[in-house]
Amino acid sequence: MSRPALTARLRPRPGGGFEVLSPAVGLYAGHPPRGSTLRGGEACGQLWILGAAAELRLPAEAHGLVASEPPPLRRQPVVWGGVLLRLEPPRAGAAAAEAGGAGTEPGDGRLVYPAPAAGRFYRSPEPGAEPYLQEGEEIHPGRTFGLLEVMKTFNPLKYEPGPGLPERACIRRFLVEDGGELEEGQPLLELESGEAERA
DSSP: OOOOEEEOEEEEOTTSSEEEEOSSSEEEEOOOOTTOEEETTSEEEEEEETTEEEEEEOOTTOEEEEOSOOOSSSSEEEOTTOEEEEEEOHHHHHHHHHHTOTTOOTTTSOEEEEOSSSEEEESSSSTTSOOSOOTTOEEOTTOEEEEEEETTEEEEEEOOOOTTOOSSEEEEEESSOTTOEEOTTOEEEEEEESOOOOO
8 A cells, every 4th residue: 555645835036946845734754855956746744644654755846956854853843834855946056065075075065875774773782882984984884873763673784875875985873863763765875085084
């Protein structure tokens, strides 16, 4: 059975781009990574209403770069017409990246690795053990950086670079706390290109 879908509302921004607004009262989850590109008809998260999740899609006229950070809560309470995320025109995003200085990536310089599935995230193989990786360490294809608990089953999380992600990168920071819950597609790691710095 397919998940029901809702269409978000739009409000143009004075300087260009859009604010994406909630079409109902509920809990918002699945905020797309900052700097990612969205187009009309694409999913931009989920809205939980009375315990049931509905996929949120952008109206046909929406497009741009995600210019807002994910909310602090995994499921953020929202009101009808509340701002879910902001979109800026792609050219404005590129200009902002240039203003950020040399070495930035398109968007705002952030590279994010999304969670492959929903579950609970752990940085260590067992309680009290050293984490698989620390912030500042290098990550490459096949390297384990955590565990994902799904229905009491623990699965190793290995780095698999997807579109727009480098083969080798440095973990700038973990975006989910140890033991925190994840939604599929939620930003999990913030990365930076190149090898980890060595003392």
